[in-house]
Amino acid sequence: MRFILTFLALLALALPITARAQSPDLATDLAGVISANRAQIEKPSRQTIAPVVAAIAATGPQGRALLQAWGDRALGLRKSDRLLVITAPQGDAMKLLDAATGADLGTVPKDEVTLLRPNSGVRGVISAAMAGTALSDPDPKRRAGALDALARKGDAAQLTLLRQALDDPDPVLAGRKARLERLLTIQYDPDPAARVAAIGSFGGDTALDFRASLNPILTTRRVALETVPADANIADELVPGRDISREAAYAMLVDAGLAPARLTPQAERQTLAQHIVDGMVGGVPVAQLGDEAARDRAYTALEQQGLVQPAASEAEVTAALERFHFLDVYAEADSDVTDAARAALRGTETRIAMMQAADLSLDALSLASIYFLAAIGLAITFGVMGVINMAHGEFIMMGAYTGYVVQQFIADRTASLLVALPLAFVVTFAAGVALERLVIRHLYKRPLETLLATFGVSIALQQLAKNIFGTQARPLTAPAWLDRALTFNDVVSISYIRIAIFVLALVFLALYLVIMNRTRLGLEVRAVTQNPAMAASMGISPDRINMLTFGLGSGIAGIAGVAIGLFAKVTSELGSDYIVQSFMTVVVGGVGNIWGTLAGAALIGFLQKGIEWFNPANTLAAQTYMILFIIIFIQFRPRGIIAAKGRAAVGA
Incomplete structure (x- = not known):
């Protein structure tokens, strides 16, 4: 009997010990995880760290605190005993907490702690592991960060956590949660019907994340x-x-x-x-x-x-x-899911093709506006006056360099742009007047001599620019409000700079029409162009009108140079990149007609972008094919798209 009582007493004493051994506290669990994976924690690898991170997260709040510190690069080793600690800067010292227990370890000098610095891949694994609990965090920034982490790397377990946290006081985050829940449903929900419904819920969505969720299904x-x-x-x-x-x-x-x-x-x-x-x-x-x-x-x-x-x-x-x-x-076993994914992807690809066509059209329209802006000045000097000015491209280059010089004195990009545009007009207007007075006026009605003379001037101006500014490209920086893009979706977008050039081209089109049709200068230009002798007998000075007309065309080229320089390299060869297209624009559109110049710019812009779409890796070939097309086009329509009906149609 005494033996039995002794045995029962020993058994009663052992039970609490056994219970404690079978239900260790979380700190002991975390300490065990740290001890078993010490090498991985100190030198983590993205490929193998995920199970360790999951084990730490499963230990509870202290484990999540450790992960938070690790992801924030605030986890370190105390040099004296290599204890894993969570650090917090305090002036020149470092406050330490035991990573396993959270116990306060006081402060030490910063050089007494070696901080662990996981790379971005490891931090991404940590963020994904913590995302589930952070989805309901009171801080909206933490919730947004958790959604970002889940979007990069989610799984079936986090889908459950996400569904529990769909209600969000922030409507933007609530929308993001709902969308991400459908995306994760497509990938991880065990119910095929739910996955099919999630795929169908996106309708005509063409976003990249939706397409990325479909691709693994169709692998x-x-x-x-x-x-x-x-x-x-x-x-x-x-x-x-x-x-x-x-x-x-x-x-x-x-x-x-x-x-x-x-x-x-x-x-x-x-x-x-x-x-x-x-x-x-x-x-x-x-x-x-x-x-x-x-x-x-x-x-x-x-x-x-x-x-x-x-x-x-x-x-x-x-x-x-x-x-x-x-x-x-x-790889997907359920045929209903793959059928839904395939149908959705086909519809998406059709819409993307349409969007790519729209994006290509925007690019072509943008290129056409650039060519038109570069050719407006030439439409005046060549189309109206009949002067072949091979130095027109150098006036574009002079305008771009004027913008660059202005930015060296005015730091504010918006203010510098507002100063550079009129100043470029003044500089190139003066250069155009000088060229007309010194060279062009002696060569009227002699196109070959004019071509050779202005070609020589072109070479001289290029060399002068090299001597002044060097051969390296110079930056002409756009204001911050122009250094962005108007984005419609993942496919269709256009930069604000190109939109600004398009608007500027329309402004100069309107300005040209007003000057030529509504002002005394335009009336005198048309009179001198049609019959110089008769205009002179009416008191109009042909020399003065020719000088002003040539200066006006050159000044517009200078403004075009500022606009083009905002996205192109500002070098001494800038003008030569646009002179051929400018002449083609005027000739193809119809010499002497501004509407023809507009049509020519549209034709060349859309044609070049269309050819580049077929052969995107070789833009030089695209330009070659375009020139061949233009040559063939001129054979069949030598007077251009909109031919001027006699000399009287100059201002039409």
């Missing part, structure tokens, strides 16, 4: 099966010799261990020659080995005797290819 693997399972989700069945080469198909069988390696004729002959015994090989006389079927029989006999490695003859290869089915099988 396929190529397999060879002798018997196709009834529930196999087949994407395509491949016929050897048509959809897949016979060699590749048989290589699949060999790699999978379903068939022996192929026997080449040369290897077969060499092997048979090594096994000739008494004029026989595998029971087949040597004299008969000239026949392929006899050689196959001999080799098969050697295989059966175990004298050679098994290998497949051509007939055996054919038989194996006929026996097996070669399939592309979806």
